[in-house]
Amino acid sequence: MNAPAFFTAANFRAEREGDWARLEALLDRVERKSPRRLSEDELIELPRLYRATLSALSIARDTSLDAGLILYLESLSTRAYFLLYSGRQPWRRQVVDFFRSGWPRSVRALLPETLLAAALFFASAIGGYALVVSEPQWFGAIVPDALAGGRDMQASAAFLRDSLYGAPSRGGLEIFATQLFTNNAQVSILAFALGFAFGVPTMLLLAMNGAMLGAFYAVYVPHGLGWGLTGWLSIHGTTEIFAIILSGAAGFHIGRAVAFPGVRSRMAAAAQAGRRAALVMIGVVLMLLVAGLLEGFARQLVMQDAGRFAIAGTMLLLWIAYFALAGRTGGPGRG
Template sequence: MIDAAPAPLFAARHFRAEREADWHELERLLDIVEKKSPRRLSSDELLALPRLYRATLSALSIARETSLDAAMIAYLEGLSTRAYFILYGCREPWTKQVAGFFRHGWPAAVRSLLPEILVATILFFAAALAAYHLVRAEPAWYGAIIPDAFAAGRDMEASTAFLRDSLYGAPKQSGLEIFATALFTHNAQISILAFALGFAFAVPTVLLLAQNGAMLGAMFAVYVPHGLGWGLLGWLSIHGTTEISAIILASAAGMHIGRAVAFPGRQRRLEAAAQAGRKAALVMIGVVLMLMVAGMLEGFARQLIRADEARFAVAGTMLLIWVSYFTLVGRRHHG
């Protein structure tokens, strides 16, 4: 009986020593592309990139199959991912990238934030309901919730005729486009703050969202006693179905980041925040587009359409469009 030859010892240090020069060279080239420009690479370096990428993938495959140390595998995975995006991530023309954002990227990112969206929606309308009952029980609270500049005379002492005119009267702006721009700027600031403050464990985001909900409820507490609650709902909803949806999405994006910071799981806190931030930023790009639509509706359609039925028709149509888009679009995407 012939004894089998002993299996050669596979040492991780030998494996690394044979290939480490290629890894370092690939890392150097990727740093140049990411921090400076692909134009900084010479012709030989450009030709070397695919070869070094394939060599790194081969090393990663061997490292996984032979169960080398986890640190080396993690390093090779990260290096391979960076090289993949440099080599293949930007080959699509910008038109296809934009189409991909609308066909899959944005609605998929929104759907992934469903828990935060539900929390933000409940919080917003709960704050509105609480403020409505608070102001109805004690009108002095109205001034604490609604700034004078925002109220513009629509307060607890306003007459029915004045409030009715604010809903159905002819536009008094010298230029509706200026009004639309100002409203868009205001709403964009709220949404960006709600998103950006998510890094502070989402506490400021929650407070800002509750404040905006409270302002809505306080305003209804002014109009409802005059029999104008239905009219105010139509006046607000013509743009509000888009605007409030955008603010809720921005707040949900901030909450998503805050949750990652507070509960990073097995990841490092900064890594978890960065990963959540990329997804939330994708949502925020779409939020800006929604606010542009809301600004147009608020500055033009709300001022030019003064019949409740038409206002509710526009509001319902916009709400149906957004819900259908975020619910249905992009679900068959594979890639």
């Protein structure tokens, strides 16, 4: 009588990786060229391979196999899903599906990178604050003169207070706000685009932006205006900083795939990670647009700290609830 076979990760992979490799090869060919390049037999084979991959993904999750394999199967099944189904949907349905499930699922898949990006950003803000408080000369090295606009360590309390609560028609803070938004948009795009360099430039950009935030707090806090600065920044900053952190997470996601490709080549790993990160970045652009509207209108109309914090808190809760709950059922690789 033969001894019973035991389930192992090695056996699981050996029995199924032929199907995965075959599916990946067909997807690569379609994405490089066109579905018309597939034969009739290959077109029939695609749905079978997709279902087999979904089944393997379900087993891998239920048995808690290694995270790298689960991530690979999620990516593979998502690519196959969009190839098989998204082309049959009108563009309006694809837009709805992006907001309903595609974007929030992609953000949830980047949770470890998001936590890392957030920790780095806020740790850098604390470091920048401490550095400027101890040595005020550092402010000029951290914050460009054009962005500071006179809001430096020599500024008076009256000038700083007016910058937070003065009438919008005076224009000083509006120029500063536009410069800050432009800077943050550039940082977001670069943090994502440079992620392929093992995430190092992404790390530096997040640290630089966080230190800049801390440096401004070092200017306002000694004058008793830290709370007011927080209210002024947060009315659009809960959206804008969230977008920066997500763009950093997207860059880290690509960098991790390049540094640790697993069973795939670095190019294939980076390509798969890039597709997921690109979905996140489409949403980041939309978040930056929302932040721009909040900055241009809500911040101008709401001059009281309580109102600013109410808007900021509402936006933050909406983003967290959306990313945590949307797209939890249906489709490939359920969240």
